[in-house]
Amino acid sequence: MRNFKEEAKALVSQMTLDEKISQLMHHAPAIERLNIPKYNYWNEGLHGVARAGIASVFPQAIGLAATFNPKLIREVASVISTEARAKYNQSKVFGGTEIYQGITIWSPNINIFRDPRWGRGQETYGEDPYLTSVMGISFVKGLQEGEDPIFQKADSTIKHFFAHSGPESKRHGFDAKVSLKDMNETYTRAFKRVIEKANPAGVMGAYNLVNGKACSGNSYYINQMIRNEFGFKGYYVSDCGAISDFHQGHRITKSATQSAVLGLASGCDLNCGDTYTHLKEALNQGLIHEDQINQSVERLFESRIRLGMFEKTQYDEISSDVIDSRKHQKINLRAAQESIVLLKNNGILPIQKGSYQRIAVIGNNANNIDAVMGNYHGTASSVVTPYQGIKQEDIHVEVKYAMGAVPQGSPKGWLEQPIREGVALAKWADLVILVLGIDNTIEGEENDARHSPAQGDKITLEYSISQKQLIDAVMKLNKKVILVNVSGSAMIIPNAPFDAILQQFYGGQFAGKALADIIYGNVNPSGKLPVTFYLRMEDLPDFEDYQMKGRTYRYFNHDIQYPFGYGLSYSKFEIKGISCTKKSCTLDVTNTSDLEGMEVIQLYAKYNESFDTPIYELIGFQKVNLKPHTTKTVKISYQTLMVFDQKGKPRKPKKEVKIFASVTLPSYDPNRIHERVKEMKKA
């Protein structure tokens, strides 16, 4: 058994001080006399290798979460690291990696999707810490674990530690005020669990301060919480430019040298940026010790050795032919299919091919590549939009497209009257499929989403006036109308008598193909919402308020539009005979319909303590496939039942905990949310 730690120590001991400092930044130069090629740590792979040319473009992370399928997400992540390896192997010919060519992947984003306005919420696994943990664990394992018995396939860095969820416009100077209760009950839970269960190679600190302290510049956060409490063994990396934010944005230090010292001394090993060049000066001034530098360089080289960067590995044979291969495309399409959530169906779905002769696919997202890709994406070899998917599926009827509307935040300009063309096309049609919502130009990272009114964030969840007018005009025509909402976050879906409603998160290169597969019943929908769909903007707390109270299904007390975990099937499922032990519940689930389908059995806990707890919360789930009229006995393990008091101390619940098992019932009434959760049995 190799001891990578000792090997790293031996290697680093041969480096000069300057060499060591140079290795503490993301674009580490070569050290030729030690046969160390240059290496750029910065790579992104939320839903495919991003920004490095052709790659599988999977559904955006929020869509992967909607699959509620940890096995599938692990396959997805494994494809991502395979393609990253192919690109890394390609880069070796050029003498080392450049940005986005490495095998240290700064994914997944396991922040909690605290507020639906956050532009980067699409990168997360939604609003629930348990779901986020489960998906995060699978993703990290999928990225990191490969066939080589000695070497790790790729490094996963979980991010952004912690309480990072907007506003994008303020992130370099923002101080998130977080109670100890919310910290433990919500913001750090997924980090803790993913570190414990999946051993990610890296943790990335957030841009923002938390309670006045820098996330990449505070020893309590990094050394005490992450390393000591959560048991993290890898390297801690700053978000890009976050160290220079200390003096330039947050102004908690007075100079670049002070920032570099604060970062390194707090345990942040790798500086994405250049501020650590000042460590030499800091050392000369006696502000840090060389030992501190050694420790961080050793952590980084332990990882590089474990990745086999200086030896032959089984992964060296992965060539670029694997990129976007048939095999990868199959997994991709399945992820796209399972990520679609059926929100309403009066029986119109699934559609029989040829049963409508004139199909109008109308809307700003009907044929819009920006509503397919999601942020941090690679280049797809080809893309199928919803319009194209439906046209390619139902080939013997007429399928036409019109834009019909412009979304929130659409630039003023020449696209002034698409509604009329949309309405005229709807008149012509016997089936109207409205594909509305928002896109990648409206929500995204700071400055990336060029039509965002708030540097990436949304200021409203409402449809645009143009979209509402289109819906009004089309509904007056008394046609069959299916609404597809495309977004990376919860929207407020207009209240109109649609025959069916589908939610598609940014679906990746096969978005339109997957949508057609669902609409035409080639695939039975099985996605579930990873976020609550709210009814009213005014029900939301202030965007900058980091209290969880009044946010997400766990703490939200008003009526909602669609709950977390919700999603219909073309089949019908029933649960019976639940019994629970202290670690798991066993139950019988029956497909009572004539159609094979998948259902996600969800376990929720409801506490009854004297202090505030979540109203109810997910503690376990399992996705099962059932043939028509069959029953399966399913055993679902659940997380340790735990409540947190006002000081953030975890406690065993003192009073009775009720455990509910839930499937999505077709009779769901959004105004009576708790009826969705059928009370079954206390633990």
Next chain:
Amino acid sequence: MRNFKEEAKALVSQMTLDEKISQLMHHAPAIERLNIPKYNYWNEGLHGVARAGIASVFPQAIGLAATFNPKLIREVASVISTEARAKYNQSKVFGGTEIYQGITIWSPNINIFRDPRWGRGQETYGEDPYLTSVMGISFVKGLQEGEDPIFQKADSTIKHFFAHSGPESKRHGFDAKVSLKDMNETYTRAFKRVIEKANPAGVMGAYNLVNGKACSGNSYYINQMIRNEFGFKGYYVSDCGAISDFHQGHRITKSATQSAVLGLASGCDLNCGDTYTHLKEALNQGLIHEDQINQSVERLFESRIRLGMFEKTQYDEISSDVIDSRKHQKINLRAAQESIVLLKNNGILPIQKGSYQRIAVIGNNANNIDAVMGNYHGTASSVVTPYQGIKQEDIHVEVKYAMGAVPQGSPKGWLEQPIREGVALAKWADLVILVLGIDNTIEGEENDARHSPAQGDKITLEYSISQKQLIDAVMKLNKKVILVNVSGSAMIIPNAPFDAILQQFYGGQFAGKALADIIYGNVNPSGKLPVTFYLRMEDLPDFEDYQMKGRTYRYFNHDIQYPFGYGLSYSKFEIKGISCTKKSCTLDVTNTSDLEGMEVIQLYAKYNESFDTPIYELIGFQKVNLKPHTTKTVKISYQTLMVFDQKGKPRKPKKEVKIFASVTLPSYDPNRIHERVKEMKKA
């Protein structure tokens, strides 16, 4: 025979003063008691009905010019007005038109493409006044003339009168200094000729001043030149906001009222904008007479009656089914094919299908919709990019894509290292097709092209560093390499031993299909450059200098890269036996090759006066199709031979004029430009 003028007079006489004033702006409201529906004059159709939803998206105007095929451009324009009628008919159901739904089309743009940096040069027919006239005449006729014996199919407005060619960033306050010689010899020639030969319904004034006078606010320009000298019978319209530019941009008036008075009193009938609302006030102050208002309203209503807006016409039956129909697609594809210019071929082209097993299509424009559309475009029902076109053509071999490079002006950001992927793919391939150049986000109208460094204009014609590096690296691999330059304007093409070079202007929805047709020899290339390709930036005069001296092939004395009118074929052509009368030349043209092909026979005149004249200039051309080893006798009429003295006075040439007939010879040496023009015979 109807007298539309008298009918308009009678109709207008029933209007109140307020009603009349309201009709002088582009969004004319309804006058219900007179059964006049609301009507928005603003529509665009440079290369397809723009910004009004699905429409045929033809090659951009500069590409249409490259066809050197006036018959084809007339068919294109006829499709455009048919589709505009379809959209207009659709809009009637809604009680009147909105913007971009009318049949008054503010196209063509017959400005001279004076400087290759101009972002809107792509909208023009290039740098030559004669070619611009011929294409303009065909386009106007194609738009306006239809089957109805009484009513006009659509109105064409030629624009922008005059001397309008950048900078985009200054157009609302710029004064173009134009000599009388250049005015007559270059800037106004196409306007004069198109008005004389095609009777366009409208003329649009430019934003800029010319010699201190406003183009929509100067009676000499509008009444004396346009109406009296050129014989224009229609309505004069301001560019949008150009009347308010008088006080806000140019500051030649002090108030909106003064601007309105200057516009109307100078003969500008229609205000695109709202400034003419101040005419009421002006009338009350005695600054204008009601007669002046009447005259302009009458001109506009004469046109609306001629268009049949208040009666039944044969055009009312045109339904939206014609939009992007098979018939229209056929014309579109042909335009795209004929617009491609073969600049170099060492014999590699055309390619036999299957002769290369691994084809790499690499470049920022290989799979880029922004390099297909051109500005002022409609929505294409589907688009074929170069990569897709080649993949769909050569279906039994492997065709792969990589971006490979970023163009000039590309935003800094995450696309940082595409070169390596491009080079790796080139290594894999046995044929490399580089598709480089720029796109719609880099050159375009003021503020439209979001990556332009100069609000739509270019600051260089050079390839980007990234593109040059890609070329260098790929050429070192010793592969077969074809370069496709995509742009709406002349670029400086890097000097490398490409096996072939093709120029594709923004090619419309079938751009990639047409390119594949040329590369695989389904179609023999026949496009010719409508602009000079220069060798060096430093050879160009200052962008803001409106002197023609030193610009375009007519006045440029340095070496160049490729001349105006140049374009190779897979066939070889020879001209013999030329004889000319005072109006035409007759000659024999022979296809000496084994391949059927089209060639453009071009007649150029060379004057020999004591004052400055163009070095040589196009006076006539004809595109002919020839079967292998056949000869045709071709008669080409040419324009009246005319020179202009320093005062801009037209004169019959006093000395001998030499007329040359030219075809593009494969042996062309760009350093000896005048050898291209084979001297044949003086007139």
